[in-house]
Amino acid sequence: MTATPRYYPAEDVKPAKAVHKVKQNPPRVRASITPGTVLILLAGRFRGKRVVCLKALESGLLLVSGPFKINGVPLRRVNQAYVIATSTKVDVSKVDVKSITDEHFSRTKDAAKDGEEEFFMGDAPKQAVVSDQRKADQKKVDDALTKAVSAVPMLEAYLAAQFTLSSGDKPHLMKF
Template sequence: MPKIDESLIKKEELTLKAGTLKYSKKEMFRIAAFRKALRQGQIPGEAKAIRMVERTDKKTGNKYLMKLNPKKYPIPNLTPAKTPKYRQLKLRKSLTPGTIGILLRGNHRAKRVVFIRQVDCGLLLVCNPLTGCPPRTIDHKYFLATKMKLDVSGIKVPEEMTHTYFHNKKAENRAFQKALKKSSILGGDKPVRKAKELTPEKMAINKKLADQVADLIKAHPDPIFVRYMKALFKLGPRDYPHRMQF
């Protein structure tokens, strides 16, 4: 390769204040991921082109280096698609599909419900239509398991019942936080969260699962079992939970 006239190479002059970065942290991580992928051979051949290419001056014939236009040859975006990745929690040995437990938190606390299965996000899918508890998810920390169990192998859970089916409030939360910030700056009444309303489509999907659970509870051979599922869990003045056997 002939000698390159370094005076013809354009160098960018940085006029940054002390303590400031030329690139954002996001851009630096993106460039670092690109270089790592280059080393591991995960980038196709056309993306491995050198950013500085050799050119010849038509008048003098001297060789010089020219920087490629970053808009024409951008660094490929290696950031993965934002798909939710949930970690399946390891449940206790007492938590198996069909276990009857008591809810310890929420609007339906102290009610007995049937644990059907674990949703993709790791929460428990529970239901008991006899006490007005629709299909809902709850953390295993707030589920007190008992020794009573039912055979839920014949229950068909609708495919729509995933994490986003029960928890999809991002747009509502953003609108509420925006209105709350606006009211705190400009003054005025604080916004009130709207009550969650079930659409007819969701009510039909919930009914499919609730009817199956209700039929399973009513088909139990013990006649007192239905009353047991309808009763709320209460503690008297001399009841000690740590001495009880559930």
């Protein structure tokens, strides 16, 4: 029986492998969801509301708007898993949303940090402050979108109506 050597030779040491960054594929949007499709929101604060899809963002989220004047839904990002696409379409070719990206919705760094003083101030309700830039973008998009909606008869009332299900309704059999 031979004793194992105290040190291993240097040639046996394997070089460290290079770390490869995995590049994510861009998310795919369902074929039924195109710009101008009327969607029904299924979750969140605006569940049951009908909105117009404006475009798919780089993150895979959908940019939607109510329009705000019609049903109170502002410009929002929505995951496509939480929407139902309807067969209703709106011509959104005149709506300019090129400047709106995922960074448009990011929060400022200093607003995210709450100091100790704010914590102990009590239960004073915090008001969400909407920036002037977001208000201007909302107004610009709403004006163009409202014109497109008003061109289709009864579409404004359709967007303003709430979507609900009753106990006997079978959503898997419904044609949207």
